[in-house]
Amino acid sequence: MLRQKIPELVCPAGSLPALKAAVDHGADTVYFGYKNDTNARNFAGLNFDQKAMVEGVRYAQSRGRHVLLAINTFAQPGRVADWQRAVDGAADLGVDAVILADVGLLDYANRRHPDLRLHLSVQGSATSYEAVNFAHREFGVRRAVLPRVLTLAQVELVIKNTPVEIEIFGFGSLCVMNEGRCWLSSYATGESPNTVGACSPAKYVKWEKSPGQMSTRLNGILIDRFGDSEPAGYPTLCKGRFEVNGDTYYALEEPTSLNVLEILPEIAGIGVAAIKVEGRQRSPTYVAQVTRTLRAALDALAGDGERFQVKPAWQADLAKVSEGSQATLGAYNRPWR
Amino acid sequence: MSQGFNIPRFKLPAFVAKVGARLPQWPHAIALTTALNAAKKLKLLPEDSLAMLEGRSFFVDVLDTGGQAHFTYRAGLFRPLFGAMVAPDLTFRANLSAFLQLVARQEDPDTLFFNRELSIEGDTELGLMVKNMLDAIEWPRLPGFHLPRLPNFRH
Numbered sequence: 474m475l476r477q478k479i480p481e482l483v484c485p486a487g488s489l490p491a492l493k494a495a496v497d498h499g500a501d502t503v504y505f506g507y508k509n510d511t512n513a514r515n516f517a518g519l520n521f522d523q524k525a526m527v528e529g530v531r532y533a534q535s536r537g538r539h540v541l542l543a544i545n546t547f548a549q550p551g552r553v554a555d556w557q558r559a560v561d562g563a564a565d566l567g568v569d570a571v572i573l574a575d576v577g578l579l580d581y582a583n584r585r586h587p588d589l590r591l592h593l594s595v596q597g598s599a600t601s602y603e604a605v606n607f608a609h610r611e612f613g614v615r616r617a618v619l620p621r622v623l624t625l626a627q628v629e630l631v632i633k634n635t636p637v638e639i640e641i642f643g644f645g646s647l648c649v650m651n652e653g654r655c656w657l658s659s660y661a662t663g664e665s666p667n668t669v670g671a672c673s674p675a676k677y678v679k680w681e682k683s684p685g686q687m688s689t690r691l692n693g694i695l696i697d698r699f700g701d702s703e704p705a706g707y708p709t710l711c712k713g714r715f716e717v718n719g720d721t722y723y724a725l726e727e728p729t730s731l732n733v734l735e736i737l738p739e740i741a742g743i744g745v746a747a748i749k750v751e752g753r754q755r756s757p758t759y760v761a762q763v764t765r766t767l768r769a770a771l772d773a774l775a776g777d778g779e780r781f782q783v784k785p786a787w788q789a790d791l792a793k794v795s796e797g798s799q800a801t802l803g804a805y806n807r808p809w810r
Numbered sequence: 811m812s813q814g815f816n817i818p819r820f821k822l823p824a825f826v827a828k829v830g831a832r833l834p835q836w837p838h839a840i841a842l843t844t845a846l847n848a849a850k851k852l853k854l855l856p857e858d859s860l861a862m863l864e865g866r867s868f869f870v871d872v873l874d875t876g877g878q879a880h881f882t883y884r885a886g887l888f889r890p891l892f893g894a895m896v897a898p899d900l901t902f903r904a905n906l907s908a909f910l911q912l913v914a915r916q917e918d919p920d921t922l923f924f925n926r927e928l929s930i931e932g933d934t935e936l937g938l939m940v941k942n943m944l945d946a947i948e949w950p951r952l953p954g955f956h957l958p959r960l961p962n963f964r965h
């Protein structure tokens with residue numbers, strides 16, 4: 474029987490237990506970051522110190538899995554050396570690839586470590602094959618992660634016109650803005666993912682409990698208010714409910730999670746090389762739950778091919794860990810562009 | 811492979827909390843701080859994260875048992891706080907089943923939080939730090955004690 478070629482499953486690790494959970498539950502590849510602002514999930518207590526990195530790389534590679542190191546923020550003025558050191562550290566660690574967004578850093582990595590495999594981060598915001606091919610020609614980029622704003626047809630167009638492997642998001646919280654270009658968090662707090670490595674940093678967030686409701690504030694700005702039985706969302710500006718022309722609603726985005734289970738055959742069919750799970754800020758439990766579900770779905774696709782069917786149990790497992798407990802296909806099946 | 815056990819979602823009847831709240835609360839704080847100090851001694855808690863807890867006060871409220879623990883971290887030790895309540899820097903509130911699911915890594919804290927089964931009040935950054943610290947703990951595999959594991963699809 475002809476087995477369908479299935480995309481590689483790339484899972485997040487914010488801690489060593491999360492990395493082991495991903496590997497144990499069937500991730501082909503895990504990605505992680507340093508404990509500093511060289512990565513876009515720079516939260517207190519999260520991420521890897523040197524010791525944990527060495528152990529994580531050993532754990533994954535000894536089991537035949539790959540490890541990617543995300544250095545996906547933009548080098549800040551006067552501190553470029555910190556980002557370059559992070560790249561040097563990745564080469565020393567022997568990771569399978571680094572995920573970079575900053576053009577200057579891509580250039581540095583390409584010149585200094587010609588053997589280090591480079592992936593273009595979603596933060597690099599390459600949305601066309603011209604942009605992807607530019608990164609390939611200039612810096613030898615081997616894989617690009619496409620932003621979550623393209624339709625499946627657009628993803629296919631990119632794949633057909635580039636030698637670079639294409640990775641897309643398969644599951645996780647949505648960040649609606651063209652990745653790498655959103656400044657909402659900076660507007661409210663002066664800090665954003667591209668500068669300090671965190672959207673809506675926790676020190677600006679206040680959850681205020683009062684009888685019957687909870688209010689979320691970001692640097693004093695009221696983002697949302699939930700009744701006691703209403704599900705809550707992340708405290709980012711894009712997910713707030715605001716008053717627009719007298720109506721209060723999710724003016725920018727509904728708090729939902731992306732979930733591509735339904736279109737997995739199409740994704741594999743157009744030749745997507747890898748699907749990525751969002752969530753380095755989530756716990757090992759989340760990583761285990763999402764990884765085993767997607768593994769089961771991908772293995773079913775490999776075995777069943779055209780007869781592939783989404784199992785309700787998979788959807789239920791993923792719905793449970795979703796933000797806002799609802800799922801969407803995001804831009805992938807959008808009729809308009 | 812052992813499938814472990816599953817902690818169901820449950821809520822104890824209201825009278826339990828009423829009785830529980832009338833019992834002295836310091837044994838909970840002592841039990842909890844003793845456990846945390848033991849974990850620290852086993853080097854399960856990362857030093858850099860611990861340093862950020864210095865002098866902060868914490869309050870754990872188990873809603874359906876009425877059990878409460880108020881404690882702090884000072885000079886390298888977790889210590890119960892007695893007597894007059896100052897407003898804690900960080901408060902966790904949930905029913906017993908949610909706390910158990912959290913500790914056993916059966917449920918994800920963000921999931922419990924989104925679903926409003928876990929409430930975190932106070933200093934948000936401190937809360938995130940504590941959450942990430944708990945997530946990063948590598949529980950030792952003690953003989954005869956198994957944390958529940960999720961079934962593995964890959965053999």
Ligand code: SF4
Pocket residue numbers: 647648649650655656657658666672673709710711712
């Ligand atoms: S505000 Fe929303 S869209 Fe913008 S970076 Fe943050 S999560 Fe993404």
